[in-house]
Every structure is written in structure tokens, then in C-alpha cells.
Amino acid sequence: MDGMIFDIQHFSIHDGPGIRTTVFFKGCNLRCLWCHNPESQERAPQLLIKELGCIACGSCAAVCPTGARRLGKGGSFIPELCTGCGKCASVCYPGVLEISGKTMTVSQVMEEILKDVSLYRHSGGGVTFSGGEAMLQINFLEELLRECAGSGIHTAVDTAGSVPWEHFRRILPYTSLFLYDLKCADGELHQRVTGADNRLIAENLKRLKDTADVWVRIPCIRGINDSSAEKEGFRELLRKPGRIQRIDLLPYHSFGEGKYRLLGRPAPDFLPMDAVQMEELKKALEEYVPVYHSLDQ
Ligand SMILES: C[S@@+](CC[C@H](N)C(=O)[O-])C[C@H]1O[C@@H](n2cnc3c(N)ncnc32)[C@H](O)[C@@H]1O
């Protein structure tokens, strides 16, 4: 069995307990305006193009089967013609072109994961499956989780939760922890800034928190989810925490900016909530569950 992966990061320390290997699945059914992984959103492989470094050698244009890459300084590009086949990137000697997204088998991913087993043991870490939305490739994810669980590796699934409950049910036996994102409490706002309704997300959390260990994560973005209505909405969602062990408040950051440029897309322009807003949200939620944010660490 295989799936579409765009990155595997070793030595992650922000994706669950201990030192972890994070496997990033490509493809997402949300379109959060602030997403720091824009290359994760489309399921198909995509060409990333650096602004500088092209020597106009023409190798890319010579091998492109669809005419998406044309010759010229900087090499012109017609995205609609690109199939993400990667032929141009494979001959790009200065490394200006790169393909994001690769089909990998379960054994190939497991080989990467197993390289870090001693790190997991010493740090209390494990593997985190993130993305994109890992739960959209449910057969592949289930198989990987089963293999990890069979090897005694701690597993976390990082999800926005907008998938049928059946997907959760299938992976529950092999998942040690869910990292569950809540973006906005208000339905209309959620639809506007992520492109998706949040009712399913709220319903799934309600069931999940009574069934599995969960860490909730909230990206904290000024002008998006910093209103008192949102604060009250988050309180309502988290009022009966069940097995929610902690809430992590993630201040917005712009680390994804360069990747938007590589994709030829305009970069988002948001600000994180300020320290006072973060502290207020923390106070509002810690009545129910311990809350952490980067200002604590
Ligand atoms: C890229 S998402 C992938 C997993 C899943 N799709 C989700 O949204 O939870 C991983 C985490 O990054 C966070 N995130 C995304 N963009 C961010 C940004 N610009 N600043 C801070 N956190 C961000 C999300 O809120 C989520 O907790």
C-alpha cells in the first residue's frame, strides 16, 4: 500500500511528547488562510520554484512533456500545464526546481521511522502523522499506525478533525494520542477562513475526548479568533474536557512565507495574538484543562 507524503522530519519537538519523527501527508480538505504548510493542501505533487539561481540552461524545458516549463531567464512556467511529474526538477542542476510530494509505500515510511527508535525510547517520544490532513489517506494511515503500534512506538495523529467519525473509529486502537486543532468556534467565521464548516469538527471532538487521549491546539491569530465571542465559544467547546490532557495555544507565525513564494502564491499577512490576548485566552480555558503557550517555555 502507498500514500502521498511531502516531508518526513526527524527530531521534532513540537508535535507531541518527547522527540518525534513527523510524517507529513499531502492533501487537505481545509484551506486555512494562515496555513504554514501551503504545499500540503493539494494532494498531487507540485513544483516549487526558487526565485533565484536559474542559469537558463534550458534543461527543464527540454524534458518537460507538457510544455509547462519554457526557456528564458528564470524559466517561464505555465502552472495549468504542469502535472507535477518532476522530470524538470530531476535535471535542474542548480537546484532551482523541486517537487513537493512523493508516493511512498508503508515499508519506505517505516524504514524512516525505525531509524529513530532509540530517540523515542530515551525521550518518551514517538511518531506523529501530520500534514495536510493525514486522515484523508485513511487506509495508508491505518496501516502505518498498525505497524508502529506493533513495534511498540508511541503514535500521535495531528488532525483538523473534519473527516467522518468512521475514520477515527478505525485508527483508535493504534493511536496513542490525538493532536486536535480548533481554529474558530463560530461556524460562519470558520467557513470563511478555512473554507469548511466546523460542526463535524465539534461533533468529532465531543466523541473523541471520551474515547482517546487528546491535546487540543488553537492557532492564535489576531483579527481572526481573538474576539471575546471566540473565547466564549472555545470555553463552550472545552467545558467538559473528558480525556483532553492539555491545550496548546500556538501564536501565528510566518515561517511558511517562503513556501508560498515557491508555489507562486501570495503569502498570508497576519499577526499573532499579543501577549495580553494569549494570557486572557489561557485564563479563560485553564479553568477546565492545563493550558500552555510559547511564552511559558
Ligand atoms: C499544518 S497543520 C497540519 C495538521 C492539521 N491539518 C491541522 O490543521 O491541525 C499543523 C499545525 O500547524 C498549525 N499552524 C498552521 N499554520 C500556522 C501558522 N501560520 N502559525 C502557527 N501555527 C500554524 C495548525 O494550527 C496545526 O496545529
Ligand code: SF4
Ligand atoms: S487544516 Fe491544517 S494543513 Fe489544512 S489548511 Fe488548515 S492548517 Fe493547513
